[in-house]
Amino acid sequence: MSLPNDASEDRMQMMTKTERFSKLFDELERCREDEQMQKMEEMNGLIDEMNEEELKSIFTIELFDKIHQIIEEKTLPLENALVLLKHVGYYRELKIIYLESFDYSLLRERMKEMIIDENEKKEEINEKILTDLCECYALLGEDDIFGEVLSIIVPCLLKVALKKDETEEAQKEVEMALLALGNIGYWVEKESYGNEIKEIIKYHQEHQNLTRLAYQSAWEFLIKRFHNYESLEEVFVNDLHFAREARREIEELKRDVDWKRKEETGKEAKELLIFRKWIYNIDNYFTSCKLWNEEVEKLLSSFVQMIREFRDNSKKVSNWCFFSITNAAENRNVKIDDLLKSGAVDAFSEEMKQSTLEDKIVYDCLYFFLNVSRRLNEKKDDEKKEAKRKSIKRKMFEWIEEGYEDVMTSFHAILPDLAEKSKFLQLSKYSSDYLWSL
Template identity: 55%
Template sequence: MCDEAKSNDDVQEPSLAEKFSKLLRELEHYNEIEQKHTILEMNGMVEEMSEEEFRSIFTIELFDTINRMIEEMMISMENAILLLKHVGYYKELKCFICYSFDYSSLRESMKEMIIDENEKKKDEKLLTDLCECFALLGDDDIFDEILSIVVPCLLKIASKKEESKKVQKEMEMSLLALSCIDENDFIEQKLYLNEIKEIIKYRREHHNLTRLAYQSAWKFLIYRSYNDESFTEVIVNELHFVREAAKELEDLSKCMDWKRKEERGKETEDEIVLMRWFEMLEIYFRNCRSWNEEYSGLIRSISQVYRASRDNCFGIQLQCLYSLREAAENKDVKTDNFLESGTIGLYLEEIQRPTLDDKMAYEYLLFFTNVSKRLKIKEKDEKVEAKRKATKMESFGKMEEEGYEDVITSFHGIFDFLNSEYGYELSTKISDYN
C-alpha cells in the first residue's frame, strides 16, 4: 500500500505546454462547437503563461500545424481566428518577444489571405480579423505590400465613435494591432495621419477609448516619428504628447495597488498599461528632437511614479530609471527640468540608501554623469548661457548640501565592476560627476 501511494505521488502533473499541445491535437477530432469550447479553454491557458512558457509552446512547428489544419479544413477559419487573435493579444499585452510566427508557413498563408480578401471585398470582418492576427502575432517587419491594406483596415475599426463595451473592445484590439507595426515599417502619411490624429483628439474629449487603446494609438504614432522628424511638431505641439503622457502616468499611478507582488497577486491591466507607457517613453526620449515647457511636468510624473513604486514594484522602478536616463541623454530635454521636477533631489536620496541594488546604483551614477556633463557645456546664446550657469550653481549647490561628492567617491571602487556588468558607460574619473 505504501509503495502504491508513493508511486501515485511520484506521478507528475502534465506541464502547461503538454496540456496545450494535447488540446490542439484533439481539435482535429471535434466538430465546430466542440472546437470552440476547447479553444476557449486553451485561451484561458494563454492568459496564465509566462514569457518562457509562451516561447516553448508557440514554436514554428505549432504555427505550421495550425496552418495545415486550416488548409485541410480540420479547423474552421472562425475558430482558428478565435485562438490566434487571443494568442496575439496576450503576447502583445505582456510585451512577449517571440519570432516563431514570422518564420512559419502560417505567416505566408495569412499574407496571401489578406491580399485575397481585400481583392474580393466581400467579408470585411474576416479581413479585419486577419489583419489583427497578422500584426499581433509577428515581431518582424510587416511586408510592405500589405501595409497599405492592414493600416486603413485597422484604422477604420479604431475610428468608430460608439461607446459600447463591445465596440470599445474592437477598437482596443485594432489599435493594439496597429501599435505592433514596427518603427522600421514605412507607411505613407496619407494612409493614417489624419485618422490617428482624430482618434486621439476625439478620445481626449469623449473618453471613448480604454487606457490600453489610447496608449496603443500613441505608440503607433510615436513609431512613425522614427523615420520622419516632421512628426515632432505634430506629436509635441499639436497633440501635446508630453502633457498627455504626464496625465496618463498620474491617473494610472492613482489606480495602482502598490503592495508587494506577493500581496497584490498577478499583474493588473493598469500595471501592464503603465509598463507599456514607460517602454514607449524610452523610445520617445531617444528620438525626440523638440522641447516645450511641458517637459518638466512629465519628468515630475515619472519621478512620482518612481517614488510610489519604490520597494514594491522593481520592474516599474527600473522602467522609470530607463526613461529618465534617455531623457538625461537627450540634449533637447533641458537640464533644469530635472531640478524643477525634483528628480535630482530624488536621485540624491536614493543613491545614499544602505540597501542600494547594484543595478540601481549604476543607473543613478549614469544619470549624474549625463547631467553633470551637460551642465558643463557652455552655450553660445547669452540668455541660455546665463540660465545654464544658474541651473549649474543651483544643482551643484543642492548636491553639495547632500554630501554628493563623498557619495560618488564611495562608489569609485566598484566602477569597473558596474561597467563590466551593465554596459561599459560609467566614467571612472570622479571629476566627471561634479
C-alpha cells in the same frame, strides 16, 4: 470513489500551464468544431496567466507551423484558428513580449497570402475574416511589414478603429484594431493615415469613447512613427498635447491599479500592463523629443514623483521611471535646469545612498550623473549661455547633499563589472567624470 472524469480533471490541475496548454492543443484535431472552441477558451485562459518565458516556450516556430498544417488540412477551421491567434497576439503586445518565432514560420507567409487573396475578392470579400487576418498578422509579427500587405492591413484596421459605436462589443473591436496598429507604427510612412489617427485621438479627448488600452495604442501608432519623422512632434506637443494626456492617464491608472494583486494571484492586472505600456512609450518620447514645454516638464516631474511613491510598494515601477529619466538626461533637448526643478537629481542622489542597490539601478544612476556632468562641463562661446551654465552648476552644488563625492567614489571599484553586464552602453572608468568643479 472519484469518477474517471474527476480524476482526469485532477491530473490536469497538477500539470504546469504549458503542459496543460500542449495537451489541449494536441486534442484539437480530434475534436468537433464546437469542442474545439471550448478547448480554445481554456487555452486562452492559460495564455492570460503565462509569463514571457512560458509564452515563448509554447509558441515556437514548430507550433506555428503545426497551426499552419492543420488549417491547410482543414482539421482546424480558419475562423477557430484566428480566435486562438488573436488572443496570443493580444497578450503578446499587451505584455510587451518579444516573440520572433512567428516571423520565421510557414504560417506567416500563408497568412500574408490569405490577406492579399481575400482583399482581391472585392465584392465577395469577407470583412470579418480579412480584419481577423490583418489583426493576427500585425499583432504576432516583429519583422518589417511593407509593400502590398501593409497597404491592405492599415486601411482595414483604421476602418474598424474609426467606429464611433460605444457598445461593449464595438469597443472591443476598436481596441483590438488599435492595438494591432500600435504594433506596426514603425513601418508606416509619416504622411500616411495621419488625419485618421488624429481624428480618433481628438474625438476621444472630447467624448471619452475609447477604452484605456485603445487610447494608449492610438498614441503608440503615432509615437513609433515619430522616431523616423521628427516633424510629427509639432502635432504631438501643440496639437494633440501628448505629455498632458499621458500624465493624466498615468495619474488615473495609479489610482485604479491594485498594486498587490499580482503578488496575491500571480496574474498581472490589465490596468498595470497598460500603465507599463504608457511608461514604455513616454520613454520613447523622452529619448527623442526636441520641443520642451511646461506640459513635458510636468510629465517629467510625475516620473520623479513615481520613483518615490513606488520605491517601497512596487520597485519595478520605480525602476522603469529611473530608466526613462536616465534616457531623458541623455537627450540634449532636455534642460538640466528642469532635471533640477523636477527633483530628478535629488531622487537619483537619494537612491545612490541606499545600502542595497540592484546593479541595474546603480548603472542607471551613474549613467544619469555622467550625462549631466558632461553637459555641465561643456563651456559655451556665448557669454550669456556660459553664465547660465555656471549658474546651473552652482545650483547643482547646492542641490547635492553632503557625501555625494564619497558615494560616487565608492562605486569606482565595481565600474568594470557593471560595464561588462551592460555592454549596450559604456560607463566612464573615471569617478571624477561623475563630479562637478567650477
